[in-house]
Amino acid sequence: MRRRVTFIIPKGHDFDEKDLLISQDKIHIKNLQAAREDRITLSISQTLRMTNALKRFFSQPSVLSERFASSASFQYYQGLLSSTSLSNYIEETICSKKDSACRHDAERIKSADYFDIDYDTISQSFTFTAYFGRAHPVDATGQITKPWNEYIGDFNGSVATEIGILSSQKSTEPEELSLGGSLVQLSKDTRSMSSRSLSTFSTNFVKPTGLHPTLRLTFPRPLPPPAPTCGLLSYLTLPSTFFVDKYQISSTNFLASNNLKALRALSGETDLEAPEWATSQWGSAMLLELAPSANAKGAWSAEIPLQLRYSSSDSSGISNDLPGQVQASVPWPAVFWACPAEEGTKMSVNPFDRVSLGYDGLFGPRTMFYHLRPLSNDSLVEKLSVPVLDLGETQYVASTTILAVMASFLWASWLLARSLYIREKSRSPTQAKKDN
Template sequence: MKRRITYIQRPDAPFEAQQAVLTSKSLTIHNLEAAREDRLTFDLDDLPDEFRNVLQQSQELRLRWATERPFDAIEPFASRVSPGLHVQYTPLALTQSSEALCSLLRTAFEVNEDGLNGVNCTKAEETFITPPPQAAHAGAAASLQYHTELPSLKSFVEYIEQIFCDWLQERRKECSGTAESLLTADTVDLDYDSSSNTLVLSGLCSTAPEGGWSEEIKPPSSKSDKVEFGLLGAERGISADEIKIGGLLAVVGEDKKLKPTMFSFPSRHHALPESVKYSVSFAQPTGLHPTMSITIPHSSLHRPPAPDDTTCSLHTYLTLPSSVFGDQYQLGTTDPLFLQSHNLAGLRAHAGETDLEAPDWAVNRWGSTWLFELATPAENEFTTERSDWTATIPLHLRYLNPSDSGYRSAHVPWPVVFWACSAEDHEVGMGLNPFDRTNLGYDTLFGPRTFFYQLHPDADRLVETVDVPVLHLKEGEGYFHTRNIELATTIVISLGFFWILWRLLRVAWSSGVGANNTPNKTHDRQKKE
C-alpha cells in the first residue's frame, strides 16, 4: 500500500520553515493553511475478497463523489462534477452478470440512519445508462454510467474501516486515518483499471480546518509500504496550458530532510478566478414543467486564458434524476427562434431515460445526462449590457408516487458550467500530470486536445429542491384525496358500463322489432293484391 499526502498552498498563503519538520521518526505539520489531498494505492492482494472479486470482473471501475457544499476548486484540483455519487463501469465480458457490483455498492453506500439516499440497483445493465455515442468516438472505456444523490459518505467511511482497514491488520491505523478524513472531503475518487491491477482511493479537502492543519505523519508499519509527502504551491506556467508546481517533497521514514522541487506540466482542467461564478434556479411556480435557469454575470463571460490556437465555447452538463427529464426532440431542435429565446447554442449530447409518458415508478434506469452549448453575447454587448446573462432549459417532471401531503420533492443537482477550448493541432501531454482527473462524464464528450476552464457555483447548497404535486393520501378537507378519487372513479366506470349496456340492449331490441315486422308487411301486401 502506498500513501500520498499532498498539501497545496495558495500563492498568498503564509509559510514558515518550522511549520513542516521532518525527522527520522516522523514528519510534523503545524497550523498549515492549504488544500489537502490524501491518496491510497492498493494492489489487488491488499484488498478483501468481496472487493477483489468485483474488480477482477471489471475492465474499468471509477467512482466520483462531490459534496453538496460549495468549495474552492484550486489548481491543480480544478475539475468539478455535479453533487452526488457518479459510477462509471465496464465489465470484462459484456455477457457477465453485474449483480456483485450492485451488491457491493449497496453495502458500501447504504441508506444511513438519518435517511440519506444510498445506491438503488440490482443489475448494472438494468439500472445504469449507456453513455452518448460521442463518448465512444472519444475513446472512452466506460460503457455504463450511474448517479445517485448522496449527501454524506458516513456509510462509506464505516465500510472502509470495517472491511478494508480490518483486512490490512497492522496497517489499520494508517487506513483508518485516511478513511476518517473522507468525512470532511469535498471530492472523493475511487479508480480501478485492469491494465494496472491497482485500486486508487483519493479524497480532497479544499480548505483547512480552523487554525490550519496540524498532524504527525509517521513512517509506514510495513516495509513494503511507502508514505510520500508533498508541500506545494501552484501557479500558471509559461505556456497558457501549463501549471507550474514548486515546493518540498519527502518520503517519510527514508528521507532525512525535505527536498525542494519545481516542475511544470500541461493540465486538462484549469480554475478561473473566484469572481467568475454562476447560479442555478427554477422559475416559480414550477408545476410539472420546470424551467432551469443558469445565470452568469457578464463579467464572467469573457474568453478564458486558453492557448491562442484553441476555439472556446461555453457549456453546461446536467445530471438529472429519473423524476426530472428533458424532451430530446424539443431540446435537440435547430430552430433559431427557440435557441435564441433560451440563450442556447444547441444540445450536443444526451443519454439515459427520455420516455415522455412513463411515470417515475415505471422507470428502471437512474436518470439522464445532457450536454448543452450555451450562447454567449457578442463582444460589443459586454460594455452596453449590465444585467446578468441567463440561459434557460425547459424540463419536465414525471408522475411520482402519492404522499400524505400531496407533494413530493425532486432533488436536482446543480450542473457544472465550463469553457471547453479545443485545438486540432495543439500538442497536449496530459499523461505527465500527476494530479490529472478523468472520466467525469462530460470530458469524454470532447476530443483529447481539449482544456476545461471551470466556473465556480455561487450558492450555499448545490442541489435544487422542486416540489412535485402528487396524489394526496391523507384524508381531510378538499376533493382531491384517495377516497374521493376512488369513489368518483367507481361512479364514472359504473355509469359508463350501464350506458354501454343500455346502448347494446337498445340496438338489440330495435333489430328484433324490425325483424318481426318484415313478414307481416309482406303478407298484408299480398292480401291487398
C-alpha cells in the same frame, strides 16, 4: 499501498518551511492554510478485499438503487444521502481496529468536497481521491478560520507516502497555471506542473418550478474565452425523475433566448412519454454548449429547461413529509471551457486531472479543459418537491370507480331500452302491418 497528499496554497497566504517538520516515518504539517487532495492507491490483494466490501455496501437497502448507463464509456450512478454512511462503513468494515491512520482517513471523508473511487482494470487497483477546498469552516468573509495541523506518514511500515506543498508560480505558457514547491518522499524534490481552473458559477431552480422546472446557471461576471476556438459547455447528469425534450432544446430561437448555443450530446433514457417507474435506464446525460452573453457587464445566467416524469409514491425520491409529494434531486452540472490544443502543444499528464467522468470521452485526446468552480456553501445538489398520487387517500378509488362504471352502464342501457320502447309505441298501425 501508495498515498499522495497534496496541499495547494491559495494566493495571499504564505507558508513557512519551519512549519514543516520531517522525521523518518512521518511529517508534521503546522499552521497550513491550503486546499488539499488525498489520493490512496491499493494493491491487488487490498483491491479484492475492497471490491467485496463495496459490493456489500452498495447492495444495502439504505442506499438508493444502482443503475448503469453507457455512452463513450461506462458510467455508474449511485445516489447517497450523505458520505457519512460510506465513511462509517469503511471505518468499521475495511479498516482494522489497530489501523488508526485508516480510520482517521475514513472519518475525514465526511467533510470532503468530493470523493472519487476509480478502478483500473489493467493494474486491478483501486484509487480513492478526496478533495478538501478548505481545512475547516470559513467565516463570513470567506477566510479560513483554522489551518491544517496534523501528522501525516507511514504509521505501519507498509504505506509509501508522498506529500506535496505547492503554490502558484509564473508559467511559461499562457494556458498553464504553474505550481511549484516541495515534494517529500524519504527525500527532497521540487517540481512544476500545470492545473487549470477559471471563475465560478452557481446553480438553482427557477421558482416556481411546477412540472417543467428550469435549471439556472448563474455566473458572477462576464466570461471571456481562454482562446477564440474555445467553447463553454455544461455537462448534466439527470436521474430518471428528470428528462429533456430534445426537440424543444433544438430550437434555435429558444436556445438563443436562454443563452444556450447548441445541444452537443444526449444519451440514456430519452423517452418523452415513459413514467419514472417504467424507464429502463438510470437516467440521461446531456452536453450543452452555452452562449456567454456578449453584452453582459456583470452577472449573467443561462437557463436549461427540464421536465419531470410521473413518479409513484414509493419511488426512490426522499419523502419530505408532505402528503402526495416526494423529493427529487439533480446534481449540479460540470461547467468548463473545452479548447482544442494547437499543433505542437505538449499534452503532458497532469496528476490532478480527474478523467473518465463521462464528458471527456466526448472530445478528442488533444483537448484542454478549463473548469469553472461551483460556488456553494451546501451540497452540490438541487432538490424540489414532486407531486405524486397519495395512496393513503385512494382506499375508496377502486370501489367507487367500479360503482361509477356499473351505474353508467345501467343508465345507458335504460336510455337505450326506453328509446326503443318509445319508438315502438309511436309507430302507426298501418306501418306496423307493413313491417309484419
